[in-house]
Amino acid sequence: MNIATSSEPTITVEIDDIQSGALHHRPTPYVGKYVFLRVDDRHAGRDLLRRLLPTIDSGLPTPNPNHDAWVAVAFTWNGLHALGVPQDSLDSFPLEFRQGMAARAEAIGDVGDSAPANWEPPFGTPDVHLAISAIAPDQARLEAALARARTALSERPGVAVIWEQDVHLLPTGRTTLGFKDGISYPSIEGTGIPGSNPQEAPVKAGEFILGYPDETGNLPPMPQPEVLGRNGTYAAIRKLHTRVAAWRQYLSANSASPEEEALLAAKMIGRWPSGAPLVLSPEQDDPELGADYRRNNDFLYRADDDRGFKCPAGAHIRRVNPRDADIIGQTRLHRIIRRGTTYGPPLPEGVLDDDGADRGLIGVFLGAHLDRQFEFIKIDWVNDGNFIGYLGEKDPVAGQTHGTGIMTIPEQPIRRRIQDLPSFVVTRGGEYGFIPGLRALRWLADLET
Numbered sequence: 269m270n271i272a273t274s275s276e277p278t279i280t281v282e283i284d285d286i287q288s289g290a291l292h293h294r295p296t297p298y299v300g301k302y303v304f305l306r307v308d309d310r311h312a313g314r315d316l317l318r319r320l321l322p323t324i325d326s327g328l329p330t331p332n333p334n335h336d337a338w339v340a341v342a343f344t345w346n347g348l349h350a351l352g353v354p355q356d357s358l359d360s361f362p363l364e365f366r367q368g369m370a371a372r373a374e375a376i377g378d379v380g381d382s383a384p385a386n387w388e389p390p391f392g393t394p395d396v397h398l399a400i401s402a403i404a405p406d407q408a409r410l411e412a413a414l415a416r417a418r419t420a421l422s423e424r425p426g427v428a429v430i431w432e433q434d435v436h437l438l439p440t441g442r443t444t445l446g447f448k449d450g451i452s453y454p455s456i457e458g459t460g461i462p463g464s465n466p467q468e469a470p471v472k473a474g475e476f477i478l479g480y481p482d483e484t485g486n487l488p489p490m491p492q493p494e495v496l497g498r499n500g501t502y503a504a505i506r507k508l509h510t511r512v513a514a515w516r517q518y519l520s521a522n523s524a525s526p527e528e529e530a531l532l533a534a535k536m537i538g539r540w541p542s543g544a545p546l547v548l549s550p551e552q553d554d555p556e557l558g559a560d561y562r563r564n565n566d567f568l569y570r571a572d573d574d575r576g577f578k579c580p581a582g583a584h585i586r587r588v589n590p591r592d593a594d595i596i597g598q599t600r601l602h603r604i605i606r607r608g609t610t611y612g613p614p615l616p617e618g619v620l621d622d623d624g625a626d627r628g629l630i631g632v633f634l635g636a637h638l639d640r641q642f643e644f645i646k647i648d649w650v651n652d653g654n655f656i657g658y659l660g661e662k663d664p665v666a667g668q669t670h671g672t673g674i675m676t677i678p679e680q681p682i683r684r685r686i687q688d689l690p691s692f693v694v695t696r697g698g699e700y701g702f703i704p705g706l707r708a709l710r711w712l713a714d715l716e717t
């Protein structure tokens with residue numbers, strides 16, 4: 269496909285063959301559901317796929333409001349195996365995908381409470397085969413999308429629903445820790461879909477979609493046959509429990525006033541609760557800026573805050589996307605697309621005691637290279653501080669700090685160093701999924717092995 273008019277960007281990527289959920293930003297507000305399935309009989313699995321196919325939208329723009337809701341499907345390596353994908357094709361997937369996230373846990377920092385031994389079933393077991401997500405701007409449209417998928421998902425012998433998770437934007441419009449999310453995302457070259465930072469050039473399509481050159485100028489390794497790999501992408505799917513009471517207790521214990529507390533939390537995240545970035549509003553929150561999508565991600569670090577006096581180099585958003593920072597390596601090789609959604613009830617404002625409820629984030633991180641995108645970010649940027657010159661420091665929000673975390677906050681005349689950071693996030697489970705293109709889905713449904 270090659271659509272171009274004088275006012276529109278050139279579309280060079282086959283967006284009509286890419287799953288909408290892989291390409292399009294989720295709506296705000298949103299409600300959604302994730303479902304995991306196990307395929308016990310390959311013929312039943314393929315039959316389910318055939319019935320599911322009409323419910324899966326492509327990335328083509330459409331004026332139909334029902335299409336604000338999308339259904340997407342991903343497969344684990346075990347799932348492809350269960351569907352009867354031939355062995356030479358299974359062998360052509362990258363090692364980390366074949367192994368699955370549980371096998372990579374130690375390297376990516378899922379240890380202690382976050383170790384696979386403590387994961388919520390069926391995460392990390394060979395039973396997770398298909399992951400289906402349905403996300404919509406409201407309950408009515410979610411129900412409509414689910415109704416479309418329900419016929420396909422109705423229980424039949426040979427296929428079983430083994431896990432379900434509802435997600436929703438909290439009434440506050442924030443995540444469980446109290447911060448707005450989903451602000452920063454890259455533009456994918458050739459899709460016509462704009463990114464949120466006007467200062468970031470579109471990232472080569474091959475960083476996110478298989479079958480196109482990536483930032484190195486090469487085609488990313490693609491599973492075979494081509495019909496299966498092309499227009500697909502990988503997803504790291506994570507259930508991340510947030511320890512909100514511990515977060516509030518830590519902020520309160522390390523601050524002398526509510527204002528100091530708010531500033532400390534912002535220094536750890538890199539943004540204020542409204543989403544206003546510290547780089548553009550270093551002293552206090554600016555809800556108008558936070559709500560303005562044209563301005564709330566329009567900044568760089570080297571140019572705007574080289575020494576981190578506004579946003580520390582160790583802040584979550586600066587670690588996971590250092591933008592133009594002067595660090596070793598090319599930051600553009602480690603971009604990911606996030607499809608994060610919130611689950612569980614909010615912890616009421618002002619409550620400092622844990623109420624035992626499960627709340628957090630279903631994080632979905634997309635890219636064509638699990639190893640140098642999701643895994644690299646986890647290993648080198650979230651759970652290591654070397655790259656910013658802070659040996660031994662980890663991401664204060666998403667890092668596995670286990671009560672011994674440290675974070676340096678540059679300040680005049682001397683820097684502040686906060687200590688004894690607990691882990692505020694516990695991994696409840698994770699899976700690597702492959703999100704095939706639409707032709708590939710048909711190929712999978714029509715397998716004759």
Ligand code: HEM
Pocket residue numbers: 443445447448449450451452453508509510537539584585586588589604606628629631633642645646650665666693
């Ligand atoms: C429960 C754990 C986490 C929480 C509460 C959290 C929270 C946030 C928040 C509030 C933002 C700012 C919103 C935005 O810029 O769009 C953000 C941005 C981001 N997060 Fe996380 N995050 C978590 C885990 C992770 C993990 C594990 C990764 C990577 C593997 C990650 C990668 C990112 C990226 C790439 C951005 C955008 C940064 C930018 O482009 O400036 N996050 N996160």
